[in-house]
Amino acid sequence: MKIAIIGAGISGCNLYFNLKEKYNDITIFDKARGTGGRLSTKYIGDKFIDHGTPFLEPHTDELKDFCLYLSSQNILKARYDKFTPKNGMNKACSFLIKKDDFIRQTRITKATFNEKWTLEDDNNNKYEDFDMLLITIPATQLLQMNIELDDDIKENLEKVNYDSRFTLILHSNNDKKLDENLFLENENIEKIIDNSKKYLYKDFSSYVIHCNNDFSNKHNEKSKEEIFEIFKETLSNKALEEISSFEQIPHLWKYAFAKTCLDMPFYYNEKNKLGICGDYFHLNNVEGAYLSSSILSDKFI
Numbered sequence: 001m002k003i004a005i006i007g008a009g010i011s012g013c014n015l016y017f018n019l020k021e022k023y024n025d026i027t028i029f030d031k032a033r034g035t036g037g038r039l040s041t042k043y044i045g046d047k048f049i050d051h052g053t054p055f056l057e058p059h060t061d062e063l064k065d066f067c068l069y070l071s072s073q074n075i076l077k078a079r080y081d082k083f084t085p086k087n088g089m090n091k092a093c094s095f096l097i098k099k100d101d102f103i104r105q106t107r108i109t110k111a112t113f114n115e116k117w118t119l120e121d122d123n124n125n126k127y128e129d130f131d132m133l134l135i136t137i138p139a140t141q142l143l144q145m146n147i148e149l150d151d152d153i154k155e156n157l158e159k160v161n162y163d164s165r166f167t168l169i170l171h172s173n174n175d176k177k178l179d180e181n182l183f184l185e186n187e188n189i190e191k192i193i194d195n196s197k198k199y200l201y202k203d204f205s206s207y208v209i210h211c212n213n214d215f216s217n218k219h220n221e222k223s224k225e226e227i228f229e230i231f232k233e234t235l236s237n238k239a240l241e242e243i244s245s246f247e248q249i250p251h252l253w254k255y256a257f258a259k260t261c262l263d264m265p266f267y268y269n270e271k272n273k274l275g276i277c278g279d280y281f282h283l284n285n286v287e288g289a290y291l292s293s294s295i296l297s298d299k300f301i
């Protein structure tokens with residue numbers, strides 16, 4: 001059985017990890033440079049900045065057991081009821097897959113079924129002969145792919161909308177502390193994550209400012225640079241001075257949080273062996289992504 005997985009976030013990597021014991025021919029594709037998806041880590045030299053999900057906070061035994069397993073493998077560490085990464089949040093994904101089975105920087109744009117699956121990327125490269133196709137990308141991106149879907153799942157995917165999230169990474173090689181008080185009054189900011197608390201670097205500090213849904217959704221058709229300029233206009237002079245003493249990296253997560261949750265744990269069509277799973281099938285968060293992909297993989301093992 002030759003299996004293709006599209007998407008190397010937690011859903012895709014967890015699928016791979018569970019299926020790998022039984023199936024030895026699995027290829028996982030991602031359009032990004034590495035694994036992680038929204039469990040993303042930026043590298044500044046040898047330092048890590050997690051600018052998607054900052055930590056895992058399990059509410060189910062399933063995710064807790066997974067976090068304990070990753071802790072036993074030195075990928076996460078337990079801090080009270082949370083699990084924080086030891087060397088970057090994306091390692092929770094890359095640890096699960098074999099490098100040789102990962103095809104990165106490859107955006108799949110088309111998938112056709114004719115007894116077997118053929119995939120095509122945006123450079124017209126073809127990947128052929130897959131018996132099963134498992135897709136783990138956000139619903140909106142899946143609908144943008146050229147793939148024939150049954151009406152029932154198509155209608156369901158069309159119901160899934162996303163909140164966007166504009167984030168601003170601030171980092172400094174001087175272990176500079178951000179004066180968070182200067183941002184408390186800003187109504188566009190949801191929270192500020194202090195990455196320095198996780199990694200305890202001596203000569204490096206980093207923060208991620210998360211703007212709220214209202215601000216991020218309102219501007220999500222603009223470029224990240226344009227949104228950054230608009231965001232700066234909402235800051236006081238002192239806050240502007242404060243951020244200018246850091247290196248700044250703006251980022252827009254267009255599909256950050258699914259607003260709708262489908263009323264099924266995953267989709268699977270036995271006829272053409274097409275499976276779909278991800279956070280929008282369950283809970284709309286990391287826990288949902290983990291559970292949806294675990295339940296789908298249980299079907300085959």
Ligand SMILES: Cc1cc2nc3c(=O)[nH]c(=O)nc-3n(C[C@H](O)[C@H](O)[C@H](O)COP(=O)(O)OP(=O)(O)OC[C@H]3O[C@@H](n4cnc5c(N)ncnc54)[C@H](O)[C@@H]3O)c2cc1C
Nearest residue numbers: 007009010011030031037038052107108137279285286289
């Ligand atoms: C800023 C931010 C903060 C968050 N904070 C939290 C939090 O605190 N707690 C929480 O529970 N959740 C949080 N989330 C949500 C959480 O990260 C997601 O629910 C979860 O990571 C989804 O995992 P996934 O594998 O289903 O999807 P993704 O992580 O989105 O993975 C999908 C992968 O598919 C790839 N892809 C997409 N299209 C294609 C294509 N055509 N071809 C090839 N590859 C493709 C993408 O590059 C991506 O790697 C946050 C999200 C963001 C953006």
